[in-house]
Amino acid sequence: MSTHIGAERGQIAERVLMPGDPLRAKWIAETFLTDATCYSTVRNMFGFTGTYRGVPVSVQGSGMGIPSISIYAHELINDYGATTLVRVGSCGALADSLQLRDVIAAIGASTDSAINRQRFDGMIDYAPVADFGLLRGAVDAAAGRDIDVKVGQVLSADVFYTDRPDLPERLAGYGVLAVEMEAAALYTLAAKFDVRALALLTVSDHIVRGEALPAADRERSFSQMVEIALDTVTAES
Numbered sequence: 001m002s003t004h005i006g007a008e009r010g011q012i013a014e015r016v017l018m019p020g021d022p023l024r025a026k027w028i029a030e031t032f033l034t035d036a037t038c039y040s041t042v043r044n045m046f047g048f049t050g051t052y053r054g055v056p057v058s059v060q061g062s063g064m065g066i067p068s069i070s071i072y073a074h075e076l077i078n079d080y081g082a083t084t085l086v087r088v089g090s091c092g093a094l095a096d097s098l099q100l101r102d103v104i105a106a107i108g109a110s111t112d113s114a115i116n117r118q119r120f121d122g123m124i125d126y127a128p129v130a131d132f133g134l135l136r137g138a139v140d141a142a143a144g145r146d147i148d149v150k151v152g153q154v155l156s157a158d159v160f161y162t163d164r165p166d167l168p169e170r171l172a173g174y175g176v177l178a179v180e181m182e183a184a185a186l187y188t189l190a191a192k193f194d195v196r197a198l199a200l201l202t203v204s205d206h207i208v209r210g211e212a213l214p215a216a217d218r219e220r221s222f223s224q225m226v227e228i229a230l231d232t233v234t235a236e237s
């Protein structure tokens with residue numbers, strides 16, 4: 001096992017879906033995968049492997065925030081050989097055009113995290129971006145299911161209860177659709193280790209309008225996003 005995942009090498013598929021919520025991981029495995037088995041309960045950050053249309057797929061909870069997803073993505077890639085990581089998360093909408101339950105494919109992720117300032121000595125504003133093949137695959141998969149996926153940039157915020165709500169709202173004026181807390185780290189680590197990553201997000205609340213879905217819906221109702229993710233990761237097999 002690795003430091004934070006209780007699986008043997010070979011128990012985790014090359015294709016991994018990564019919800020922040022470990023109970024969303026359980027719901028995805030039980031609802032969408034065939035013959036899913038749980039390979040890790042360490043810290044209750046559940047991981048499952050099964051098949052989707054005959055292709056091995058794993059689902060690993062990432063936890064909330066950049067430090068947590070960085071640990072799981074690092075170990076999935078370096079200890080278990082994961083090559084395709086698709087985050088399936090929730091987000092808070094900034095753009096007026098977005099409605100609750102809309103699905104976003106994050107083409108890039110701005111962040112207020114210092115991870116890349118540290119990495120590049122504060123000299124470079126690194127731009128974490130999605131893998132283009134996965135992004136195109138997700139757009140095609142959504143079209144095949146008649147789902148209107150919104151492609152755009154998101155903010156990966158370090159702080160959920162921010163003292164500076166003016167900053168995300170200002171970013172909305174620069175095309176940032178929504179706020180979540182992990183994509184920038186996932187994209188950066190995927191680039192560092194030469195693997196593929198994409199963040200798909202479902203709008204669970206609207207930050208500007210003050211609308212929100214309940215916790216049970218965030219855990220167990222984002223079927224469209226999950227189906228797009230599964231179609232995408234299994235498209236080339």
Ligand SMILES: O=P(O)(O)O[C@H]1O[C@H](CO)[C@@H](O)[C@H]1O
Pocket residue numbers: 019020021063064065088089090091160179180181182218
């Ligand atoms: O629903 P998940 O995937 O956890 O994603 C979003 O929800 C959490 C905050 O409530 C953060 O992790 C944010 O990125």
Ligand SMILES: O=c1cc[nH]c(=O)[nH]1
Pocket residue numbers: 090091092093160179180181204205207
């Ligand atoms: O990070 C997040 C996720 C959902 N909603 C928010 O407002 N922020």
